[in-house]
Amino acid sequence: AIEKTFIMVKPDGVKRQVVGDIIDRFERRGFELKGAKLINVPRELAEEHYAEHKERPFFGELVEFITSGPVFAMVWEGENVIKLARIMMGATKPEESQPGTIRGDYAVTISENVIHGSDSPASAEREISLWFGEGLA
Ligand code: CMP
Numbered sequence: 628a629i630e631k632t633f634i635m636v637k638p639d640g641v642k643r644q645v646v647g648d649i650i651d652r653f654e655r656r657g658f659e660l661k662g663a664k665l666i667n668v669p670r671e672l673a674e675e676h677y678a679e680h681k682e683r684p685f686f687g688e689l690v691e692f693i694t695s696g697p698v699f700a701m702v703w704e705g706e707n708v709i710k711l712a713r714i715m716m717g718a719t720k721p722e723e724s725q726p727g728t729i730r731g732d733y734a735v736t737i738s739e740n741v742i743h744g745s746d747s748p749a750s751a752e753r754e755i756s757l758w759f760g761e762g763l764a
Contacts, residue, residue: 631661631702631763632709633745633754638696640741641665645733646699649742652715652729653703662702662755662763668694675757685738692738700758709751712744 634653636646650660668676673690680686703712717728719740724731734740745751755763 629704629706630708630748630751631704631755632712632751633743633758634701634703634712635743635758636699636701637693637739637741637743638698639692639739640733641697641699643733643741645741649729650701653701653712656705656711656715658703658705658708658712660701660764661704662759663699665697665699667697670694672757676754688738702755702759702763709745709748713746716742716744 634649636649640646640649653660670690673693674681677686677689677693680689683689705711715729717724717730717732717734719730720737721730721735721740724734726732729742730740745754
């Protein structure tokens, strides 16, 4: 089915200037860009975005990191894009992310891992409305 997903280049990815490469990978795969913005994440938005991790020991670190510099938030549309984007991103654990994937090519830690992508249709819907509201192409 044609879906939309929320993809975010995290502060480490913006600093390392891999936004262009990540956009390129999604465009080459055939997905369509429906929204994009570079933003400094307000603390409340960070906490809401990561609400499901609130009880985890690394929650504080997660919020600190995502608010530490601008992120590049995007909405991509296409066939099965939610699952395919997760495969393009690679695994969260650095020792499991394959070369050729975004994390496998760029990341060596579990926390500074360059990119976030929605993990299910329900998260995609929640995250798109949280980050973009009605403001999509
Ligand atoms: P993300 O896909 O943005 O969603 C939750 C994030 O939590 C995940 O990427 C990781 O960056 C982060 N994360 C998961 N496990 C740990 C951990 N053990 N320590 C620090 N951060 C973690």
